[in-house]
Structures are given as C-alpha cells and as structure tokens.
Amino acid sequence: MHIEPGVVDGAKILLSYATAAVGFGLTAKMAAGDIRRDGGAAILALRSLATTALVFCFFEVLPHHPVGVSEVHLILGSTLLLLFGSGAAAIGLAAGLLIQGLFFAPFDLPQYGMNVTTLLVPLWGIHLLARKIVAKDTPYVELTYSQALALSTAYQGGIVAWVAFWALYGHGFTVANLASIGTFGIAYMSVILLEPLIDLAVLAAAKALRRLSRSSLFSARLHSALV
Numbered sequence: 001m002h003i004e005p006g007v008v009d010g011a012k013i014l015l016s017y018a019t020a021a022v023g024f025g026l027t028a029k030m031a032a033g034d035i036r037r038d039g040g041a042a043i044l045a046l047r048s049l050a051t052t053a054l055v056f057c058f059f060e061v062l063p064h065h066p067v068g069v070s071e072v073h074l075i076l077g078s079t080l081l082l083l084f085g086s087g088a089a090a091i092g093l094a095a096g097l098l099i100q101g102l103f104f105a106p107f108d109l110p111q112y113g114m115n116v117t118t119l120l121v122p123l124w125g126i127h128l129l130a131r132k133i134v135a136k137d138t139p140y141v142e143l144t145y146s147q148a149l150a151l152s153t154a155y156q157g158g159i160v161a162w163v164a165f166w167a168l169y170g171h172g173f174t175v176a177n178l179a180s181i182g183t184f185g186i187a188y189m190s191v192i193l194l195e196p197l198i199d200l201a202v203l204a205a206a207k208a209l210r211r212l213s214r215s216s217l218f219s220a221r222l223h224s225a226l227v
Helices: 010-037 041-060 077-084 086-103 106-133 145-171 175-187 189-208
Strands: 065-067 070-072
Touching: 010 041, 010 086, 010 106, 010 145, 041 077, 041 086, 065 175, 070 175, 077 086, 077 106, 077 145, 077 189, 086 106, 106 145, 145 175, 145 189, 175 189
Parallel strands: none
Antiparallel strands: 065 070
C-alpha cells in the first residue's frame, strides 16, 4: 500500500497533510476510548509498543512486492485490532510506518501523510464495523469466518480505495494509470483471501492459550463482552 515517490508531488502533496491530520484525530479518538474502557493509558502504551514492533516486522520482514501503482503488503490491520484494540492498532500502524521511513526507507517520508491516511482511515472503518457485526456479548475469540472476512475485506478494500484515490489524484484518468490501479487491486485480492484465515488462526490460538492471552497485553474484548 506504499504510495511510490512521484505518484503525487508538488503542491498536490499538501492534501495528504490534511488527510493525515484526520487520521491522527481518529487515532486519538480510538485511543481515548481504549484508555477509558480498557485498562488506562499505561496499558495502551504497552499494547502500542507491541503493535509498533509487529507493524515494523510486517513491513520489513514479511514478503512485499511492487504491483501497479503501489506495493502489496500483508498488513494484518484487522488482526491487530482484534488482539490489541483499535487505539493500539492505530498507534502501531502510524508509528511502525514512521520508524520504517526514518531508518530504512527515507525516500518514503514525503509520502508518509498519504500512506498513514491509507492505513488509519480504513482502520477507523472496521472499528465501527466490528461494533455493528459482532454482538456485544460475543468475545472476539468466538468470531466466525464470515465476520473475520467482513472485517478483512473492509480494511483491505479501504486500502485499495485510498491507493486508487492517490493515484488518480496524482496522475489522472489515463489508460496506463487505470490499468496500473487495476493490477494493484487484483493483486490485493490475495491479501483479502488470506487475512481472515490468519485472523481465525490467531484467535483460535488466543482461545486455546487463554491463560496467556487474558493478560493486560491484549484487549479485554478478546475474551469478554463489550463494556
């Protein structure tokens, strides 16, 4: 989902600062909710350290390939949300992406606003979606495949939509640009198909290892009803 250098440049890049600010505002709202309902600020900080380390590994260790207008990554945004809560997931996505840019890919820093928007706004979307499709008395370890698929599809679909927006904003509706966007979207189908299976496997492990996964490192919603 990395926006490549040159896709959006010049004065047009100013829009990414505004959208990133919206993304950070949504992150603050999700984090405040976690602080209020799920352990407080110190617990959120602990979970955020964990998600930041995981996101960094997702970007640097897991396979990623340039396809069309961007790169295909296994980001596991819905997995992070289910395990650690939406606030910690959002902070980890933003911080992990920033660390990667600062120390390993400085050429990506001018695109940070676009990339962080692409990660955070869809996360806010599945934060809301989870409240609609998962009953309040259903812990996340009891999610069905269809629910995991809905969350993953919504998140990855949001990423594809934002990548398409930035590409069209930068280069317009040319045939070559549309073809490149289409190639990227088709390639991302592999992630949409794989992530729900990973989510269910991780949740099954959390259920089997209940004594460990009930620790404060993980979201209370993993095993408990919504407060």
